[in-house]
Amino acid sequence: MKNRVMLIGAIGAGKSTLTNSLLGKIVPAIKTQTLIYYDWIVDTPGEYTENPFFYKNIMATALEVTHIFYLQDATNGKMIFPPGFSTGFSKLPIGVITKSDHKEANLERSIKMIESVISVGPIVIASAVNGTGVEHLKALVDMDDMASMKSYVEKEQDENLLFTNQLYS
Ligand SMILES: Nc1nc2c(ncn2[C@@H]2O[C@H](COP(=O)(O)OP(=O)(O)OP(=O)(O)O)[C@@H](O)[C@H]2O)c(=O)[nH]1
Numbered sequence: 001m002k003n004r005v006m007l008i009g010a011i012g013a014g015k016s017t018l019t020n021s022l023l024g025k026i027v028p029a030i031k032t033q034t035l036i037y038y039d040w041i042v043d044t045p046g047e048y049t050e051n052p053f054f055y056k057n058i059m060a061t062a063l064e065v066t067h068i069f070y071l072q073d074a075t076n077g078k079m080i081f082p083p084g085f086s087t088g089f090s091k092l093p094i095g096v097i098t099k100s101d102h103k104e105a106n107l108e109r110s111i112k113m114i115e116s117v118i119s120v121g122p123i124v125i126a127s128a129v130n131g132t133g134v135e136h137l138k139a140l141v142d143m144d145d146m147a148s149m150k151s152y153v154e155k156e157q158d159e160n161l162l163f164t165n166q167l168y169s
């Protein structure tokens with residue numbers, strides 16, 4: 001895979017656990033202290049998203065990737081991304097709702113939050129525990145433009161895969 005994705009989101013949102021699922025690793029995630037580069041994934045510490053002091057690190061790392069996953073924990077009602085955050089990056093945005101398997105998951109609330117972050121792009125409802133959405137995420141990172149991602153979402157007809165366009169709604 002020539003494309004590469006950076007994962008950002010709050011502390012404990014599930015970035016490293018999802019990274020392991022995407023890479024087919026079955027080890028439990030441990031707290032991320034620094035940027036971690038894998039073959040086609042860059043995992044970041046949640047502090048980089050939560051603390052504006054670190055935005056410069058996210059900005060610099062974004063230069064090295066083609067896609068950005070914006071993660072929202074479905075069990076967490078707190079939104080830590082500033083609205084429209086993805087418009088600051090000229091990279092293909094993908095919203096990811098994590099922990100959809102959890103009994104306290106609130107998908108409707110999470111979708112609304114992530115829509116305000118990415119404005120335009122696919123949203124994948126995912127779980128690293130039961131594998132929901134993982135194949136969609138891999139497929140999307142393989143695509144080179146928004147139009148391809150949009151037609152993929154339309155073609156798949158999966159309730160765990162949406163396309164949001166807040167600019168024209
Ligand atoms: N139920 C459920 N729990 C999950 C899922 N993904 C992650 N978790 C749990 O959420 C906690 C945090 O997961 P991490 O992957 O370490 O989160 P992170 O975003 O990498 O956190 P930082 O590295 O601190 O930024 C762990 O206890 C995971 O087991 C999921 O899909 N479902």
Ligand SMILES: [Mg+2]
Pocket residue numbers: 015016017029030031032043044045046
């Ligand atoms: Mg981590």
